[in-house]
Amino acid sequence: MSIQVLVVDDSAVVRQVLSGLxxxxxxxxxxxxxxxxxxAIERMRLNWPDVILLDIEMPRMDGITFLRKIMSEKPLPVVICSSLTADSTALTVEALSAGAVAVVNRPRVNLREYMTDHADELISAIRMAAASNTQQHADEQARRKPAPVPPAPLMPPPAKLTADVILPPGDGAVVPRSEPLVAIGTSTGGTQALERVLSALPSDAPGIVVVQHMPEKFTGAFAARLDSICAIAVKEAETNDRVQAGVALIAPGGKHMLVRRSGATYYVDVIDGPLVNRHRPSVDVLFRSVAKSAGANALGIIMTGMGDDGALGLLEMRKAGARTVAQDEQSCVVYGMPKEAVKLGAVEKTVPLDAIDREIVAQSFAIK
Known part of the structure; x- marks a missing residue:
């Protein structure tokens, strides 16, 4: 059965173009x-969709308000498609934090030509949203049992490189005891998940380093939003930032982030480099650097996300003596990255999203 989409946009031209594609x-x-x-609410009473494709700027009710209403009352996958997000990173982060599974930008002019050229991005976002695990969508998909539809990319994906292109694997040497460190990797659904985890932490939580798959220019606004609502400090990472208690460092979009050790202190390096697992920043790169620099002083956490980035790195962390935790399937928007880590034997413990903050706090006591 096909993925049923409800398009909500005040422009008749936009509705026509998006529907046609x-x-x-x-x-x-x-x-x-x-x-x-x-x-849209009237139509949803007659035919509940699998995915909503939603504009932001509309009469009678704006898209963000509608998105929050959906997520609080009867969640289902929502993809934002708006010209406003192209101009505002803060608005994109707000949409993702409110529950959108993905954001697809569109221009104010030359819409038909642009969207035709970027049809693959739109279609991939809809298929990814349909596979996501919101509460209502999961129930509806279980009832209807649609046949899986493979994506049809317009061109071959880029080569899938490993963390070897950034740094070599560790040599198995035991790392001396030092301050605790927490490394988190996440992707689709991670903006909401990280907000719930980090906002629940006390101000003296262990030092945290995070890779959230997110485009360049968005991570600064994302970090600023988290900083405004968390007891810990949250910032977009810069080279030579110290990993310390009460601070979370978010890898910048378009850059890899590595942890290095100097004496008993940890710092981060933010570097260029090729895509690893088709991502930059890559969770595997971060986790490998933590395995080498922190060993048993670290806790590795892999959360909601599509693909397998971070699975091999988490296995390296576990082999180096680190504790490793995965978010459980029920609380993931997309149970991809955690599932791959579990299959590899990289995960020591699987917990719901709302229990991850307790695992982080426990890391302070685990190595003392």
Whole structure:
């Protein structure tokens, strides 16, 4: 059965263009295309969609308000498609934090030409959203049991390089005891998940380093948002930032982040380099550096995300003596990265999202 999409946008031209592109994609059907969220609510009473494709700037109710209403009342996957997000990184982060699975930017002019050229991005976002694990969507998909539809990329994906292109694996040497360190890797659904975890931590939580798959220019706004709501300090990482208690460092989009040790102190390096597991920053790169520099002083956490970035790195951390934790399937938006880590034997313990902050706090006592 096809993925049923509800398009919500106040522009008739946008509705026509988006509907045409999606209906032309195998396994996707636009069931309704409406001008505002109130009309969307009426259609949803008749036919519950698998995915909503949602604009932000609309009459009667804006898209962010509608998104929060959906997520608080009856969650389902939402993809934002708006010209506003192209101009505002803060608005993109707000949409992701409110529960959007993905954000697809569109221009204010030359819409048809642009969206045709970027149809693969839009279609991939819809398919990824349909596979995500929001509460209502999971129930509906279990009932309907649709046949899986493989994506049809317009061009071959880039070569999948490993962390070897950035730094060599460790030599198995035992790392001396020092301050605790927590390394977190996440992707799709991670903006919300990180907000819940980091905002629950006390101000003296162990030092934290984070890779969240996110494009360049977005991580600064994301870190600033987290800093405003957390007891710990949160910042976009810079080379030579110290990893210390009460601080979380977020890897910048478009850069790799590594941890190095100097004496008993940890610092980060932010570097250029090729994509690893088709990502930059890469979780595998971060986790390998932590395995080499911190060993048994570290806790590795892999959270919601598509693909397998971080699975091999988490295994290296476990072999180096670190504790390793994965977010459980039920609380993941996409149970991809944690699932691959579990399959490799990299995970010591699987816990719900709401228990991850306790694992981090416990790390302070685990190595003393």
């Amino acid at each position: 999606l209906n032309a994609a195998p396994g996707i059907q636009v069931t309704h295309a409406v001008a505002d969220p109130l009309l």
